[in-house]
Amino acid sequence: MNASSHPAPLTDAAIESLRARTPGVRTTVHFNHAGASLSSMDTLEAMRRQLWREAEMGPIEAGVAARDQAEQARILAAVLLNAQPAEIALTTGNSSGWGSTFAALGNWKAGDRILVARQEWGGNIAAMHIAAVRAGARIEAIPCDDSGMADPAALDAMIDERVRLISVTWLPANGGLINPAAAIGAVARRHGIPYFVDAAQAVGQLPIDVREVGCDVLTGVGRKALRGPRETGLLYIRQDFLPRLTPAWVDTHSAPLDDDGLPAMRTDAARFEPSERSYALRCGLANALREALDIGIDNVRARIDRNARALRALLADVPGVDVLDQGRERSGLVSFAVAGNAGSAVLRMLAEQGISISSNGPAYTPLDMRARGLADIARASVSYLTTDAEIDRLVEAIRRLAR
Template identity: 40%
Template sequence: MALDVARARADTPGIRNVVHFNNAGSALPPRQVTDAVIDHLRLESEIGGYEAAAAAADKVENAYDAIAALIGCRRDEVAIVENATRAWDMVFYALATSFERGDRILTSRAEYASNVIAFLQVAARTGVVVEPIDDDDTGQLSVEDLRRRLAAQDAGPVRLVAVTHVPTQGGLVNPAREIGRVTREHGVPFLLDACQSVGQMRIDVDDIGCDFLTATGRKFLRGPRGTGFAYIRRELIAGLEPPFLDLHAATWTATDEFRIRPDARRFENWESNVAGKIGLGVAADYARAWGMDAIEQRVNALAEALRLRLGDRRDIDVHDRGAHTCGIVTFTMDGVDPEAVQRRLNEHRVNTSVSTVTSARFDLEARGLPAVVRASAHYYNTEDEIERLIDALPRP
């Protein structure tokens, strides 16, 4: 079924101001999300923050149901936190308490800087070894190399496979389902960073086979900034103690005792952005109402059209890799710094961003790319907007 682009644009006030190809940074929210957030902030101003939270308890709880439905899990497996990085960190550092010298973490060469920095910090503390899995000929993670490394137990036990589904620096989609199949075969936990994939493609955690998944609200999901969430498989929750606790994550049961709550909300803390939570739930419901298959089809078609138009220019190189690509398109222009390209586009009210080597050193450094321009399409973009982007680019 074709997606109603006119209706999607009618729901998106920001299209009147800009051509927005920075959805991998922070998408334009639909008015339904903005209204939900503003309505709650207004309620807080009128009756008080605690009182407004109590009055909106059903809307807050809806966020858990909406996220669970979006990614195919149960509501007690969802924790809502401040952002995707905090969600990922809470899971990773809970797992890291059991790491020992000589243990191995396997990760992708497309991995995001924040994740790698956490790996390196824990490696310095514990002696765990961080191993990037090789890419295959298409540029995606090599499932065969993953199998080989998992089987090489003489090199040390693999305690975690942590992979970014869609990297910040390109349109690659790593083979998450195949990774999940292999990690299940070997009984190794699988943490999937889905920050760039949730909201632009169908995600089903049971189908993928990941044990943990983290994502943000502000990118392709079109939710509020300052929101993120984690999925933790129910069977693993009780065995994980978060790196810090408060009176929301645990109950003080006696003067010298406490009890951690049994669900995924043990990874949350008491103070939170209530309006943001409500808006996140609305964003998840809004995405599902369009249908994730329809969204993915539209996003991929726009991104491929943009790649083709960029490829028409001899002075432009497109850098997306992988057997499958998505809504993120990255490129460079001969003799023009990527930040200068971004500024030029911004002058024409076309929003893009720049990914630098410091965000993805395993990948971009190996390819000799200090930086790339990143244009990321969403379903409310149009073919005419693609032409506006192309027309705004510097000329040789």
């Protein structure tokens, strides 16, 4: 199996077959795939089998029995990202991976600069404030171009010897914009500056080649486009960059004691993994990764783009609805506002009709929301599983709200 293979395109019949193996589509009209998507029966069964094995054998013994199966998650993640398995750590989520590697960068000093895309995830900014800004470092937003995405040329003009990190959220949480991750990576490489990419929304939705992106660190999560279980995540660390990172804490897995009683730090990305892990979740993640690769990420991207375009076009024709997405290339996250209704109110009213969306406030993407004067938006995110009938039902419900 490899990410460069070319599975057959996703036809309507193929989508129906996938939906038949997805219990959630029978009970909800789901437009919150960017929050957490709907797992397949096979992913759920992989976790159930491991939990039952733990009940029968004991959790420790069952973990030993499932080790090879669970380790497939690392191998398949490496295929997905065009990385080496030794460059992949399996984490409990996007924030845990991003935060642990940021904390491992070392001490910050007054005058250090961190350059971020304006759409940076609020959790990343919080970590930067606590560890870096407290020491006198500064967070500065990369200017946007006329489409709203981070401008690589403007970034290049900002670089000086005080810049210690460039960080970009590839697909922001508050809309469909896609930042130019590879073009920004080229700037970072040219100047020799560490480059972190938050790919929480991108992993499983876009084809990703970490060599082309040019990042030192990339983080992802299982529960979104990959349709894996919650509390699973992927952390890529470029092998040559790993020696620059000292974890804030270690244990018997990440730094076992040698014969002299001294910690021997692992030389692979698993130095960022704890000894305690859920084998059931890893078995579920491995299955979700296998399904994504079997479907083909190019096919996933094409179908999501098709569904998102259709939804944006229909919403744009509804009086009283403003589609808020920016960027030249867009993702499956569709942000909008309904006149006279806060995004959180739209979420509640749609939930009463069995339709799931999300709403975002400034805490998610504070720099961008403030710059654009946005207080509260509604967000409908599609999957390759999304059907035209579901899109029509969502738009009709919003049309009634907007009257």
